[in-house]
Structure formats: structure tokens, C-alpha cells
Amino acid sequence: MTYAWDMTLKTVTVDTENMTLPDVDGMAGKFTANIQVHDNYGNTAYGHINPLVGVGSGTTVDVSGLEPNKGLNVTTTIVANIGWSATGSAFDIVGGATGAVPVGNLQDWNIADEPANADDSLIS
Amino acid sequence: MFETFVIPALAFHLAVIAPAFEDLVPTTGQFHGVLNEFTLMDNVATKAPIINIKRNRKLLQRRDASCDLNYKKLMGATQRIIATEELYAATQHCANGFYQGSLKDWRNGDPLFGNKILPFFQEATVTDLASNSYFGDVQRIETAAQEWSTTKFDGIFKWCTTYLAAGVIPAAQSFAMPVADMRANPATAYSVIKQLYDKQPMLMKNLPAGEKAFYVSSPIDDGYKQYLRGLGEESSYIVELYANGVKVSSYEGIPIYADPIWEPILFEIYGADKNAAILTIRGNLVFATDSKYGEGPELNEALMVWYERKDLSWYFQQFIKAGTQIALPEYVVFSLPA
Numbered sequence: 001m002t003y004a005w006d007m008t009l010k011t012v013t014v015d016t017e018n019m020t021l022p023d024v025d026g027m028a029g030k031f032t033a034n035i036q037v038h039d040n041y042g043n044t045a046y047g048h049i050n051p052l053v054g055v056g057s058g059t060t061v062d063v064s065g066l067e068p069n070k071g072l073n074v075t076t077t078i079v080a081n082i083g084w085s086a087t088g089s090a091f092d093i094v095g096g097a098t099g100a101v102p103v104g105n106l107q108d109w110n111i112a113d114e115p116a117n118a119d120d121s122l123i124s
Numbered sequence: 125m126f127e128t129f130v131i132p133a134l135a136f137h138l139a140v141i142a143p144a145f146e147d148l149v150p151t152t153g154q155f156h157g158v159l160n161e162f163t164l165m166d167n168v169a170t171k172a173p174i175i176n177i178k179r180n181r182k183l184l185q186r187r188d189a190s191c192d193l194n195y196k197k198l199m200g201a202t203q204r205i206i207a208t209e210e211l212y213a214a215t216q217h218c219a220n221g222f223y224q225g226s227l228k229d230w231r232n233g234d235p236l237f238g239n240k241i242l243p244f245f246q247e248a249t250v251t252d253l254a255s256n257s258y259f260g261d262v263q264r265i266e267t268a269a270q271e272w273s274t275t276k277f278d279g280i281f282k283w284c285t286t287y288l289a290a291g292v293i294p295a296a297q298s299f300a301m302p303v304a305d306m307r308a309n310p311a312t313a314y315s316v317i318k319q320l321y322d323k324q325p326m327l328m329k330n331l332p333a334g335e336k337a338f339y340v341s342s343p344i345d346d347g348y349k350q351y352l353r354g355l356g357e358e359s360s361y362i363v364e365l366y367a368n369g370v371k372v373s374s375y376e377g378i379p380i381y382a383d384p385i386w387e388p389i390l391f392e393i394y395g396a397d398k399n400a401a402i403l404t405i406r407g408n409l410v411f412a413t414d415s416k417y418g419e420g421p422e423l424n425e426a427l428m429v430w431y432e433r434k435d436l437s438w439y440f441q442q443f444i445k446a447g448t449q450i451a452l453p454e455y456v457v458f459s460l461p462a
Binding site: 032034036042044045046048050067077079081085110112 | 207209210215216262264265267268276386
């Protein structure tokens with residue numbers, strides 16, 4: 001996933017670009033994402049993507065309420081409806097010259113090893 | 125010289141996490157809910173099976189004349205799995221101490237420091253754990269207006285709806301909660317309790333009342349008490365269960381526990397006059413954590429507090445694992461707002 005911080009519009013756009021999502025057990029098309037954009041003053045802006053698909057789904061988070069002085073951090077949690085989840089981030093995104101749009105990838109995905117899939121835990 | 129104040133993982137677990145699950149009304153600390161009704165598993169690094177605690181039947185067999193026996197299975201450990209998620213909290217306090225003179229105590233290595241700051245984390249951690257344990261849903265859309273943490277790990281009600289959708293909890297064991305001010309409509313509160321009771325599956329009915337419990341939002345409990353008061357019967361339906369004598373009401377001998385944090389969380393998620401209730405067997409709700417989980421050089425530090433001169437700030441970091449599960453969803457009757 002990628003982020004793009006537009007300092008003029010005061011938005012952060014998070015996009016799936018061409019990410020590959022697993023397609024097992026009917027997971028395809030059942031992903032959502034919760035996005036949090038933090039500044040370094042304790043403020044947070046929220047956004048979400050629903051549904052999240054591999055190509056071309058994204059959202060724009062209004063960050064006008066954040067203080068960009070010390071840069072922004074973006075954290076995203078992707079959740080499949082059967083419980084699989086992963087949290088990734090981009091830290092210390094710093095602004096550049098006026099009109100510049102810092103872009104980059106969300107990284108360091110922490111994939112929660114949930115048993116919540118139908119096979120394991122829904123057996124009665 | 126300044127040093128970092130560290131609480132190791134196990135000590136943090138014993139001081140902050142475990143007390144929240146103790147079977148006593150807490151007399152100190154800020155949290156007064158019914159987390160103690162959860163079964164606590166404190167060694168779940170990633171995931172662990174839950175032993176089937178269902179009552180077993182039909183073990184007896186008639187003996188034939190041979191020396192061969194038919195062996196039956198008594199318990200299974202493969203039925204359901206509980207998983208934990210890695211969570212953390214980190215804050216920076218600029219210019220503010222935790223309390224008057226905290227910097228001095230800390231500088232002097234005064235043991236008072238630990239005792240005094242622990243309640244801050246106790247309150248924050250345990251409240252977040254409780255709100256997520258019941259209403260957590262990692263798929264819920266988080267907004268800036270939310271004051272309760274309900275998106276960090278999946279809670280009991282998420283599991284209830286998941287199991288209901290999968291057919292593990294039969295549809296007959298759930299109903300849409302009526303939208304009403306239960307305190308002003310005691311009969312509605314009573315009908316909710318009665319419906320939960322009436323919708324018990326046959327297998328649940330063979331368990332004694334003492335092994336079951338209602339967990340409800342406060343308005344239902346209040347409304348139910350109002351209803352009994354209207355009949356002049358309030359005192360007949362009181363049981364004392366907590367060790368220090370706090371009374372809870374009951375229905376057909378089954379105690380009714382109201383967790384005070386449910387009402388504000390339900391208001392936040394669903395709106396006004398919304399309630400939730402569960403009837404289940406006690407010990408069925410499971411909370412898992414890992415008492416050895418921590419970070420730092422030895423991977424055993426659960427809580428770290430230090431003063432950073434560069435930023436003139438207190439920093440605090442805390443690491444925890446948490447997850448919930450229902451051991452036997454078949455033994456759950458629940459009602460959520462539609």
C-alpha cells in the first residue's frame with residue numbers, strides 16, 4: 001500500500017496500488033482497512049477503506065486537524081472478514097517544498113496469526 | 125543519573141492485568157466492571173486451544189463377555205482456539221508530572237514512584253482491555269469522536285455475531301434488543317431477561333442456575349430492579365455473590381451482572397436507548413494474554429517509564445498481548461441492538 005501526503009489540500013491518500021491480497025476460503029473482496037494518521041503532538045485523524053480490493057481502492061484522510069511540524073505517521077490495519085488481519089505503517093513522513101507531495105509505501109506488516117478463520121474455530 | 129523505570133512483564137501482569145480478573149469487587153483502582161467473569165489464560169504467546177468444558181454424557185456401556193472395551197472420547201482440545209494480538213501504548217507527557225513531586229521521587233529512586241504511577245496505567249490499560257473484550261471489533265470504523273477503545277482486538281460480542289452468522293449459535297438463541305429506555309420501561313427490561321432465559325438451548329437447561337450468569341448493560345439491570353420493586357418483590361431476587369457482600373439481582377436463581385462500561389460504549393456505537401445482554405455458563409468467556417510478553421533488551425519489559433531530557437518529557441511505553449474467545453458458543457444466548 002502507498003501513501004501520498006498532499007500538503008496543499010491537507011490530505012493523506014492511502015491507496016492499495018497493486019497490492020496482492022490472498023484469495024483463499026472466499027476472502028477476496030471481503031477486506032476492509034482502518035487508517036490512522038498521527039502527528040507527533042498526540043492528534044489522530046481517521047479514515048477507512050471498504051471494501052478494500054487489490055487494485056485501485058483507496059481513501060483520502062483529511063489531516064487539516066493535525067500539526068505537520070514534526071511529520072506524520074500513517075498506520076493501517078487491513079482486516080479480512082474471517083479474522084485475518086495485518087497492521088503496517090509509515091513513520092516520520094516529512095514535508096518538503098511547497099506543493100511537494102511526499103509519497104511512499106506502508107511497510108513492516110505485522111500479520112496477526114489469528115485462528116479466527118472458519119476452518120479452525122467455527123466448528124461446533 | 126536518570127534511569128528508566130521498568131516493570132517486568134510478569135510483575136506487570138500480576139499488578140495490573142490479573143487483578144482486573146479477580147473475583148472480588150475491587151476496592152482500589154478505577155475499574156469496577158465484571159471482567160472477573162472471564163476465564164483468564166495468561167500464557168498464550170500466539171494461540172492456544174481451549175479445552176472443551178462441556179458436560180459429557182453417555183459414557184456408560186453395557187459389558188459383554190469379551191475382554192474388549194470400547195473407548196470413548198471425554199474431552200477434546202482441538203475444538204476452539206484463542207489467539208492473542210500484540211498491542212502497545214505509548215505516551216509523551218510534556219511538562220506535566222504524573223503527580224506533584226514525581227520527578228523528585230523518581231530521581232531519588234523512591235519506591236513510592238512505582239506505587240503512585242501504577243494506578244494511571246491500571247486505569248488506562250484495564251479500561252481499554254475491558255471495552256475491547258466486550259465490544260472490540262477490528263473491522264469497526266474508528267472515528268475521532270470515539271472515546272472508547274473498541275477496535276484493537278475482537279471482543280465477545282464480535283464472536284457472538286460471528287458464531288451466529290456461521291450457525292454455531294442457533295438463530296433461536298438470539299434476538300434483536302428492543303430499543304427502549306429500560307429504566308422507564310421496566311416491563312421491557314424484564315422481558316429481555318425472560319427471553320434470554322426462555323431461549324436457552326435444551327443442553328443449557330440441564331445446568332444448575334449457579335453455573336450460569338446474565339451479563340447485561342446497566343439500564344436492563346436497573347429496569348429489572350424497578351420491575352421487581354413495582355411488584356414489591358425486589359428483595360426476593362437478590363443474591364450475594366461477591367466475597368465482600370455486594371448484592372446482585374437474579375432471575376430464576378441466575379445472577380445478573382451489569383457492567384457499568386457497557387452503557388456508554390453502546391451509546392457510542394449504536395446510539396441512545398441501546399442495550400446488550402448475554403446469558404451463558406460461567407467461565408465460558410475467555411480472555412487470553414501472555415504474562416511473559418515484553419520488549420526491551422531482554423524482551424521482558426512490559427512497562428517502561430523514563431524522563432527524556434531532550435524533549436523535557438515523560439515517556440511511557442507499554443506492551444501487552446490480548447485476545448478473547450468463547451469456549452462454547454452453543455451455550456450462549458445473547459441480544460444486541462439490531
